[in-house]
Amino acid sequence: MHKTPLLDQLESGPYPSFVTDLKRLLPTKPQVNDLLGQLERSYKEKITHWKHGGIVGVLGYGSGIIGRYSDLPNEFPGLEHFHTMRINQPSGWFYTSAAIRELCDIWDQYGSGVLNMHGATGDIVFLGTRTEELEPCFQALARKGFDIGGSGSAMRSPSCCVGPARCEWSCYDTLEACYDITQEYQFELHRPSFPYKFKFKFSGCPNDCVASVARADCSVIGVWKDDIRIDQSAVKAYAGGELKPRGGGSPYAKLDIQADVVELCPTGCMSFDGSTLKIDNRNCNHCMHCINLMPQALRPGTETGATLLIGSHAPILEGAQMSWVIVPFMEMEPPYDNLKEIAGNIMEWWAENGKNRERVGELILRLGMRNFLEALGLPPVPQSIKIPRANPFFFWKDADFEAEAAGKKYYTTK
Structure with a gap:
């Protein structure tokens, strides 16, 4: 030895x-x-x-x-x-x-x-x-029914959170979606033909327990469109200390709703008058902070689906890159044709334009989000904005002037 x-x-x-x-x-x-x-x-x-x-x-x-x-x-x-x-x-x-x-x-x-x-x-x-x-x-x-996973310049093995099997917050069936996509892309998984690796990760809610927003080229994160459901009697029980924060998984015996929930809301969309909790759902960004603290008082809405994001990776030179939102909400029901159509278009654009060992997120950084969205036929959405523009200029294309002359409105208050 x-x-x-x-x-x-x-x-x-x-x-x-x-x-x-x-x-x-x-x-x-x-x-x-x-x-x-x-x-x-x-x-x-x-x-x-x-x-x-x-x-x-x-x-x-x-x-x-x-x-x-x-x-x-x-x-x-x-x-x-x-x-x-x-x-x-x-x-x-x-x-x-x-x-x-x-x-x-x-x-x-x-x-x-x-x-x-x-x-x-x-x-x-x-x-x-x-x-x-x-x-x-x-x-x-x-x-025994096991298969080889992905490696090299191929689709890597899709992965998902535990989803509806054990989690009450899951907004879609992550297990079914992950299995379906794995079966759909067997060729891409086993026979490398991409510029570089491509990862699907499925999270059932914005808690994102597989960290897809930081690690997946294509992140599918569960979300809801309607209002957060509120049980006001449970809110009072949390305020009175009858219910413990985080389902008992907290060292604190009592929740200060004003300090711990309302004042820590990233969009400031909540208010509490001592007995009633109110949420301006139009300004909620679904961070899950309030739901995690008061799971017996707050629940996601019932109109559920997923947000589709693109482009996270951690290259050495540029540093870690988080995903962009490209579709704020899509329904997630078998056979997932909406997801497969967008994913196929992404792979085609990437294969045509990507350099060797260039992730799709790096390609978007190089050619721009505008070119990416135009190639996929996706409309730009406010949710795609990561940071404010650093310069005041907007560069118009000839097609923009023609569309404006034909009656297209670029800004409306409706």
Whole structure:
């Protein structure tokens, strides 16, 4: 066994250590000994000893496998090949215990036994196997109903929050939508043909529990169009301390509705006179703050659907980019033709105009939101505005003058 004094220190703290977990595999997985040895070497030298990628995969698929090779194969022969497999997760990460045992048995047979539940994209991540084991492992997974996830310049595995399965705030069925989109885009998922990666993420409400607004090229976030439902008797119970904030998940025994709810409303659309809470719903931006604090008094409206956003990513040069709203509200019912039509148009425009390794959000930054909306045939909406303009000029096109001459009104108070 390799000596690992630096890694051993990670076992001395009060919390469970991945080093301890890896050492448990040593009796049956000798390659893990080399994994610990190389990691110790990397900690000591402060550089990684993994080579950059490599072309490797399974028959018929161009994605789902990430090539991993050690640059010290003579010193650590167990890491000569140590490829990563992404396995497409079920919607909402719901498993039976039998399914988890099947996954673990397959990986024990064909890989290192090291796995991650789950990767940042949402996939099950199998860490470490040899090239010759990829195809039999994939076939064993397929026989149990599991498929390879997305990687490379392809659609990545769509993921979603737990949705209506366990959350009362969900404004649409995220589980069904995620599954439907996954089935619809099997070719794009498994055979890379995009300029770069493309991610769908589905959140059932504006709490956005899968952080789609920061991580997904296409975010589908549940929302409602009508008024927030208010139970005034429950509001009084919160004010009197009979009901605890956040459903009891708060260290505070009593809610100060004026200070904690009304004054923290980002749009200032609420008022409270000591007994009655009022909401100017036309100015509500659906942040969920008040609903989260008083879940027994406030609920989303009943006219539900989703907001569609585009373009979040975290490039190194420009820094993190949050999504833009492109469709403030759309109905979310199977077969989701409205979403698929817009998504198809986005992919087509991106494929025609995107540079290699350019995310769709970066392309919009380069060519402008106006060009993007015109290409998709989407009207500009106030919800798309992120920040006020920094200059006073508006550049008109010939088509604008022609439309104005034909009677189009660019501003109306109605």
